[in-house]
Amino acid sequence: MAMEQSAHKHGLGCREIFAQLSAYIDAELPEATCEEIQAHIANCPPCVEFINSLRRTVELCHGRANAERPSPLSEDAREKLLAAYREMIAARKRGEDPCQPQS
Amino acid sequence: MREHRQKRDRISCRPRFRLQSAIVADKTEVQLARNLLSGDLAAFDRFVETYQTKIFQYSYMMCGHREDAEEVAQETLLKVFQSLDQLREPERLKSWVFTIARNSCYMKRRKSVFAPLQELSLEELMPVAAEAGGQRRIQIADWTALPDDEVLRKELREVLDRAIGELPEIYRAVVVLRDIEELTTEEAAEVLGVSIEVIKTRLHRGRLALRQKLDRYLQNAARN
Numbered sequence: 001m002a003m004e005q006s007a008h009k010h011g012l013g014c015r016e017i018f019a020q021l022s023a024y025i026d027a028e029l030p031e032a033t034c035e036e037i038q039a040h041i042a043n044c045p046p047c048v049e050f051i052n053s054l055r056r057t058v059e060l061c062h063g064r065a066n067a068e069r070p071s072p073l074s075e076d077a078r079e080k081l082l083a084a085y086r087e088m089i090a091a092r093k094r095g096e097d098p099c100q101p102q103s
Numbered sequence: 104m105r106e107h108r109q110k111r112d113r114i115s116c117r118p119r120f121r122l123q124s125a126i127v128a129d130k131t132e133v134q135l136a137r138n139l140l141s142g143d144l145a146a147f148d149r150f151v152e153t154y155q156t157k158i159f160q161y162s163y164m165m166c167g168h169r170e171d172a173e174e175v176a177q178e179t180l181l182k183v184f185q186s187l188d189q190l191r192e193p194e195r196l197k198s199w200v201f202t203i204a205r206n207s208c209y210m211k212r213r214k215s216v217f218a219p220l221q222e223l224s225l226e227e228l229m230p231v232a233a234e235a236g237g238q239r240r241i242q243i244a245d246w247t248a249l250p251d252d253e254v255l256r257k258e259l260r261e262v263l264d265r266a267i268g269e270l271p272e273i274y275r276a277v278v279v280l281r282d283i284e285e286l287t288t289e290e291a292a293e294v295l296g297v298s299i300e301v302i303k304t305r306l307h308r309g310r311l312a313l314r315q316k317l318d319r320y321l322q323n324a325a326r327n
Contacts, residue, residue, distance in 0.1 A: 019225060022307035027114055028288070034116035046241045050230060053246040057314040060263050061282035067260075070159035070173050073151065077177055081151060084184040089142040092188045 012036045014047055025055050136193035155180060157284055158204045164267060164279045165208045175211055179204040198290040201280065205294055221271035228311035230318075244321030259320070266316040274309035281306050 017037055023029045024037050041047045073081075138146035158179045163172035182203050190199055230241040250256050267275060280291040281302070292302045 015229075018229060019307070022310055023303060024114060026288075027116075028303070029116075031116045034114065038114075038116065046230075046243075049243055049246070050241065053243060053318060054310060054314050056246050056249065057310055057317055058282055060259070060317070061267075061278065061310075061313070062285065064260070064263065064267075064283050065285065066156050066160065068160050068163050068172075070155055070176055073155065073177070078151070081177075081180050081184055082147065084181055085139075085147050085187070088184055088187050092140070093142075095188075 012040050014040075014044065017041075017047060018050075021051055021054055025051065025058065132196050133193045136190065136196040139187060140190070140193070150183075151180060154183075154200055158200065161201065161204055161279055161284055162208050162211075164283070165205075165272070165276060166211055167268060171211050175204060175207045178207045182207070195293070197286060198293040201284070201286065201290075201294040205276070220273060223271065223274060223308040223312055225308065225311070228308065228315055242322070244318045244325060246318075246321065249321075250324070255324070259317070262317060262320045263313065266313045269316075270309055270312055274305050274312065277302055277305040278309040278313065282310070 012033075017024075017040055020029060020033065020037065024034060027034075029037070041051065135146055135150060139150055155176050159172050159176040162175035162179075163169060166172050166175065179200065183200055190196065230243055232241055250259060267278060270278060276295055277291055280286045280294060281288065286294065288299055288302050288306075291306075292299045295302070
């Protein structure tokens with residue numbers, strides 16, 4: 001990150017952390033790397049601020065789920081889907097029972 | 104305040120149980136797939152109700168056109184019901200449906216397949232540093248006070264939607280699948296036909312690009 005590097009002479013620096021922040025907030029990092037990041041951010045307020053802003057961004061994205069809704073299906077469209085579904089189920093049953101007559 | 108924010112930031116370092124090669128699906132999805140395959144009409148209705156919206160939202164964010172997205176949603180549902188018996192593993196229902204939706208989207212807008220790939224570099228997405236009071240600080244908006252006012256929150260959502268729409272397609276697809284539709288990394292990799300590492304890289308850059316645009320908006324809003 002474009003922050004001072006000198007304050008973090010040991011362990012991971014801001015730049016190395018910057019590349020791994022999504023994996024960090026998703027808890028997808030190996031335990032050792034995660035702990036190194038936590039040791040770093042315990043003394044690095046800018047990184048904490050940045051991580052919180054990234055996390056809020058992700059939360060705002062989660063809030064967009066189902067935000068746009070399609071028009072309700074017309075009766076015709078639903079009937080078409082149901083016909084396809086019934087046909088698939090019937091074909092599946094015929095496949096399972098070779099004695100059943102083919103339509 | 105700072106102490107509080109640092110506490111909030113603490114994340115458990117215990118790795119979540121994950122299988123690298125398998126999709127760990129939620130049980131209700133697996134049950135839904137099994138019920139569908141057994142010919143349960145209630146499952147048909149539940150599937151249509153849930154997935155029409157999911158596919159529409161994904162397609163709308165990928166295509167950018169409401170009518171195209173409505174068509175993609177209906178075409179996808181039809182293909183799903185025509186070929187549901189090809190779904191060998193019920194736990195893959197979600198990624199299988201989104202793969203069909205993704206292909207329908209591509210067919211809708213074939214031209215974009217040939218559009219040049221635009222890459223986001225990490226350097227461009229880093230915060231700007233500035234010297235203040237003998238200390239280097241990053242220029243960042245105050246994210247602890249997101250607008251309470253409904254008009255401003257609506258504006259923030261619009262900024263986010265615009266930012267998502269402006270992401271290069273390869274990043275947008277990952278952000279929509281992972282952060283909006285909440286697919287797992289493994290499911291998103293399966294839908295997009297890329298490796299788990301590619302998904303992680305694109306997700307991170309996509310999120311950083313969104314964060315940067317929201318941050319600029321919040322900084323401007325604080326000035327005005």
